[in-house]
Amino acid sequence: MPLKTRDEYLDGLRRLGHRVFIQGEAVEDVVDHPVSRPAVLAMAETYQGAAESETKALFTTTSHLTGAPINRFAHIQHGTGDLVQKILMLREMGRRTASCFQRCAGLDCLNTLYAVTFEIDRRHATEYHARFVAYLRQIQEGDLIPAACMTDPKGDRSLSPAEQRDRDQYLRVVERRADGIVVRGAKLHITGAINSHELLVVPTRALREDEKDYAVAFAVPATARGVTFVHGRQPSDTRRLESGRADVGNVYFGGCEALVVFDDVFVPEKRVFMCGESDMAGRLVECFAAHHRASYGGCKVGVGDVLIGATAAVAEAQGIDKAAHVRDKLAEMVHLNETMHGVALASALKGTPTASGAYEVDPLLANVCKLNVTRLPFEIARLAQDIAGGILVTMPSLADRDHRQVGEYVKKYFAGKDDGASDLRMRLVRLIENITLGPGAASYLTESVHGAGSPQAQKIMIGRLADLGPKKACALRLCGAR
Amino acid sequence: MPLKTRDEYLDGLRRLGHRVFIQGEAVEDVVDHPVSRPAVLAMAETYQGAAESETKALFTTTSHLTGAPINRFAHIQHGTGDLVQKILMLREMGRRTASCFQRCAGLDCLNTLYAVTFEIDRRHATEYHARFVAYLRQIQEGDLIPAACMTDPKGDRSLSPAEQRDRDQYLRVVERRADGIVVRGAKLHITGAINSHELLVVPTRALREDEKDYAVAFAVPATARGVTFVHGRQPSDTRRLESGRADVGNVYFGGCEALVVFDDVFVPEKRVFMCGESDMAGRLVECFAAHHRASYGGCKVGVGDVLIGATAAVAEAQGIDKAAHVRDKLAEMVHLNETMHGVALASALKGTPTASGAYEVDPLLANVCKLNVTRLPFEIARLAQDIAGGILVTMPSLADRDHRQVGEYVKKYFAGKDDGASDLRMRLVRLIENITLGPGAASYLTESVHGAGSPQAQKIMIGRLADLGPKKACALRLCGAR
């Protein structure tokens, strides 16, 4: 049964039984809770895309392990074509949901562990790769979602893991047993945490020789004893509680992140994929970072498509779509959006095989892609706000449109170009608000800065990967110094 | 009694009795309603500033009409020093409230009408100026707040007022009586509308000869028959309804805008300041725009101060304040913030007297100031988010900190650099969220784009004021063509 349906996913999630808190309340069913439901539905679209005829070819592929059809979100990429298809699938998901749909971090983590467990084994004569392949087969066959858990709380960031006063500020092994290990710590802003089946945990940074306890990678089910999820807040999140819910802007979808606490969680040996090989933590992080930084040139570009579309539509509704400066700004938005996408595609095109046979993207271009993503959506959002107008933050509630006493006023004075168009115009404006100032902005803006590592992380990697030597050699030759 | 106290303002507002709707509900008392209260409190700070010893000199001055001490928010500026002091007062208000405090549009409108009624009289032999001076005296003596009402709904923006299908899309005179006029229409995104005493209404654009009905300026009390206020939504506005309210970020203050409907409102003759002089509408708009565009180099810079302060404090709480890239980004934020302020001050320094004796700012520099304000806060906000980190949009509720089951986890894993500092750190992060993605962003970002006219309006004015002739003459001489 490799391909699960959207409804099977939703039903399974309802019965999952993991320990979730949302704004101080224990939540039984994350599917129907109004705050988490949009994130669940966004994730569910990854199943839906695999089922619909127009997108099936993009969302499914063949397992290199079993030869069976699988969801591409569980696929180990084995060529630059695979890397390209992933980017295109992520853009399509962004267009469908205008949200973080949360399944790509797990995908990128699967690909990372596939490559890196192989490399650890070669260097340390361990057996992680076979374990991981067995685990991967389980994921593919069950069409399961593993949430990638990477970022630690970090405590005092000027100190390394072993230097922290509270040593739990980085997740670590606190006990080694014959049949497995016990881990303690927490992972922050875990995307899709509360609506995934599995947690796939990896280190968050390069580690020193004396930090072996922190060099740990493993998987546990979301229901593992000792695991607690605390859902994070997003701008305007409580609009989801309003009846009607139209003011939420994006009426179906959203993203979510959570704090995931590991309070002395036992991990059986077969689910441990790294344990003590601190020399390989840096490699693992960089491999994941490259994959995931390229991903942002897919998903955020898809969200950008929606934002551009909403902005173009609202320009029409206001009668300004022919104005030269509006056309110029729309073209600029497209320009910036495609710039991110182009570099992501290039990172895939220049992908190379790892020792395991799995492909990884060109790390320099992947970092360049992501550094653009930390900047350009802010400019796109600014231009969207420019065109949408001040009503973005001054418009009454959509509910007011039907109000006995003021409904007629609202309809009349928010009609825009066409009488009777107030509903369309107001909804579009709310969608733009969602993406630029609301729950969508959590994903489109802030996550674009910090997801897959902050700008400074990309700057450092670009500096390291820049290969200045040959560039200097060219310069020395041309100026006659050599 | 020219100087009202903060409490007198609040008490008076409670009893005002105007017709206000907030999210589909008729509201009796805007002071205690949790959604509107922050805006009321921000406005109230303009009275408080005039009362406190350290700020009294900045917030008060002497009426040129009566010689009595008045709040500077009701003062007609009579020198470049006055213009400069206004900018400095607005910055101080921004620092106090990190919000739109709503009283400057009225101030700028008073100054505009003072100058322009004088000029209309000179051209049309009318008597508006004397009427307006009488009105102004009332405002100064009562220490009252008039909300400036300028922006019309505009309907199809590719059409001028007279071309609209629904002629009410621009507010207009629908009846002329012996004792006054009757007006119909609406004004959009009126800042401080629901917590002002008066409405000061002016046209929104230059008008043609055949658009005399739209060339109307007047004042009515907020309680005038036929006037209805519909409060606008802002990002995360409903967090104000939560008990505790800590997640709102800015625990005291906020801004507000409203739709103000004029459903056949009668205006007595003595409160009419322009009626039919369509040739002067453009001058009025440009005069107001210059004053108000310069204002943005005060208020938004003050909000920027708070955002920079919050970002610097959160950097310390996370142990990253010594990192070179963090210091560089903080310096960049200061640089951008002061750039806006510097140009605003320069527009005041180069201010000139109008025929009425009141001063107006240099219009070119005022427009340059505002065009920078439509851009630079977005970059400052991006840098703030960069330094604050992903927790900006993934952090649990502050209420979770005290939760029986998860409180300890939250305290432990959001402590940052110091054990026990989680409360401080989380509050700072919520404040940054407020200013960059929450209700504060409505003011700091979107209003920075659209308030006092959209970027394109500034571009057009800069093009018109650029005085290219002498520049071309310099060029022709230097290249030897002349």
Added chain:
Amino acid sequence: MPLKTRDEYLDGLRRLGHRVFIQGEAVEDVVDHPVSRPAVLAMAETYQGAAESETKALFTTTSHLTGAPINRFAHIQHGTGDLVQKILMLREMGRRTASCFQRCAGLDCLNTLYAVTFEIDRRHATEYHARFVAYLRQIQEGDLIPAACMTDPKGDRSLSPAEQRDRDQYLRVVERRADGIVVRGAKLHITGAINSHELLVVPTRALREDEKDYAVAFAVPATARGVTFVHGRQPSDTRRLESGRADVGNVYFGGCEALVVFDDVFVPEKRVFMCGESDMAGRLVECFAAHHRASYGGCKVGVGDVLIGATAAVAEAQGIDKAAHVRDKLAEMVHLNETMHGVALASALKGTPTASGAYEVDPLLANVCKLNVTRLPFEIARLAQDIAGGILVTMPSLADRDHRQVGEYVKKYFAGKDDGASDLRMRLVRLIENITLGPGAASYLTESVHGAGSPQAQKIMIGRLADLGPKKACALRLCGAR
């Protein structure tokens, strides 16, 4: 003999006998004239690259016409791999020469005419494609260089070709004979004009029905009767006349453009590839533009590599290479440089076949690539100047280093980090001057703005290719309007 050597090219060019003027002087031998020699040498590197073992695979390929090995600069691309290889070859040429090497416009024009003559034939039942294939075979077999001649003088740019007072402001057919046509007009800023064997002339814009005379494409040899070349000036061009020539910065290479006048030039029928099909001029221009705009993400990126290398080397020579801000700026330069390259590669990756079988790049991404090229090199240049320091424009001549009276002063005070390093440092600084303010800047900056069409041309194309419909549909669905 499809592969010519560098020396064969130089020898042939010496004897070519075309009519060339450089700064008011008729020039017999463009190879040895100090002003034109660097451009000749840069072009010659396209032959050299095909001969050297390390680059042969990149610079040569197999003719799809003859199966013989040819220079890739004469190849019709028949797959996305071909498109990608072209971009990589152009980057390599940029690294070798830090100049415009002038052969890519001809290449892009060959590919355009191959595709478009096929399409004209299909629509107009003409026979241009076969003629063009015969011509192409000649180019490939002779390893000849055709200079693409596109841009007309345009006269009053607010008027279309047929509206000009001087109808010659756009090149046109002035006579149709049995055996061919006679053309009159001029082409501006023709890259590599004076050191190419052939001129390949095409229209510069979409044309109206009544502008058939302007719808003309053809080839003539550089020696055709009536053809005159007037070489253009570049910043610091006369430094090439100085003995020593070290102050030129780039000691070997440069670019060149020329005015090419067609004073009633006869073109035999077999060399006419379009004549009167005004409906196809727009298609031809857009096809060329897409190819050529993508090219800029190769060549300018290669020049950027040299500039980055020179900057890194000079930072070392000054002892500032470890400073955090210098490392950050170098990483930023790499980031911007790779952004351009990534989008170019993506335009190749998403290339599609034309009806002729030849491939063309994705036009949206090609335009996005070029629009970035009109901006980012200016920022890279600014950062290079920032790191290089003020000596860029205040440093004495390199010749002063050996001067009897002041040589020791210069050596001592420009040594930088290491005694005796003044020569290296001064040469590097001159190279940076060359690329950012000298002859190299003509190519790296100004040509980056205008080559292959000005920014506004890209903006218009991006607006046209943006495909807003599906984007709007996504938005309407997500906001609940559909």
Added chain:
Amino acid sequence: MPLKTRDEYLDGLRRLGHRVFIQGEAVEDVVDHPVSRPAVLAMAETYQGAAESETKALFTTTSHLTGAPINRFAHIQHGTGDLVQKILMLREMGRRTASCFQRCAGLDCLNTLYAVTFEIDRRHATEYHARFVAYLRQIQEGDLIPAACMTDPKGDRSLSPAEQRDRDQYLRVVERRADGIVVRGAKLHITGAINSHELLVVPTRALREDEKDYAVAFAVPATARGVTFVHGRQPSDTRRLESGRADVGNVYFGGCEALVVFDDVFVPEKRVFMCGESDMAGRLVECFAAHHRASYGGCKVGVGDVLIGATAAVAEAQGIDKAAHVRDKLAEMVHLNETMHGVALASALKGTPTASGAYEVDPLLANVCKLNVTRLPFEIARLAQDIAGGILVTMPSLADRDHRQVGEYVKKYFAGKDDGASDLRMRLVRLIENITLGPGAASYLTESVHGAGSPQAQKIMIGRLADLGPKKACALRLCGAR
């Protein structure tokens, strides 16, 4: 005789007799040497401005020492009005010359030494201020120009002065005599060095306790024994040698910098203004930096005016001045230009008195002004090139216009909108080339980056002056933490 005429200045300079080398040649008369003449003429305009009736009020003022009329370029500013007038005068000079006119660094240095010698005396009980006042009186009475000499070669920039292998890399006292001191070292990129009467030498950085030898400030005449000037190169400098000289673009003016070598130069005691007070070097540098960084918001803005004027004029000549994107770009250029100016004016407006009574500008705003100057001219230049078109770097020589064989071609095909307008258009294009890629760019671009300190110096000062404490306090209060 406090006010010298332009001609008196030129005559005096011819007879000065200092030791100058230009490109390896000893030069007797810098007034008539074609390379240095434009710089001399630009400097001479500071005298001319004081003589012309329209500008006399701006260029002259009253000496606070003698009460006599003096050139404002020798004035000690004693109020914010003086600070403002200086900025306005510099802008006017920029408009007159489109060049660095070289006299402001000396002016800023005079004001600095006036303030700082007073402060040194107070701390160290020295007598520098009286000496300096005597010197200043001489400058004012003779209407003399002192060139400020600040920047040392610096050798290995990762090392402080005392750590350098070659200790002469920072200018220092090598001998202390009864009647004065002997100094050795060099100063780099000294603006106006070869055409000033005096050299005013100051340290280039804060110094440590053990670096007293470097803490030296003094004045010597340009003719002092041991002083040698080596003129620096600029882009396209040798176009000045061409007959006709039209291709130089700016037909009259230019700037210049030089290496000034002090080879054991004796300074009599009365001309020593600091000697050993290393604790005050930092204060001196910061005071000068603030004055001079504000100056850039005058002079470069004036050059920007000319560039904008040339661009607007060439747009007309090409028939594109009505195009929406051209108008938008011109408005953007004005916007950026006025942004720099506004912040400079604000730094003057917020100026404060030093202990000496002389005023200094607000240092935060002065640094913000300069940091903008390191960026915005590059964007203005890019936009100018965008509008001017590719002919900027492909156009034949202006001399070709009159050439017997090709003159008619050039006239016809560079006519632009109007027949016969080719001369005007070509000259304008050459002027734009001059300012963005030629000798003018040395001043408008590179010097904008590095003059008065590099961007990083401004970043550091902004960080230091940012006053984060009160900003943090605002934030803590508003988020409820205090």
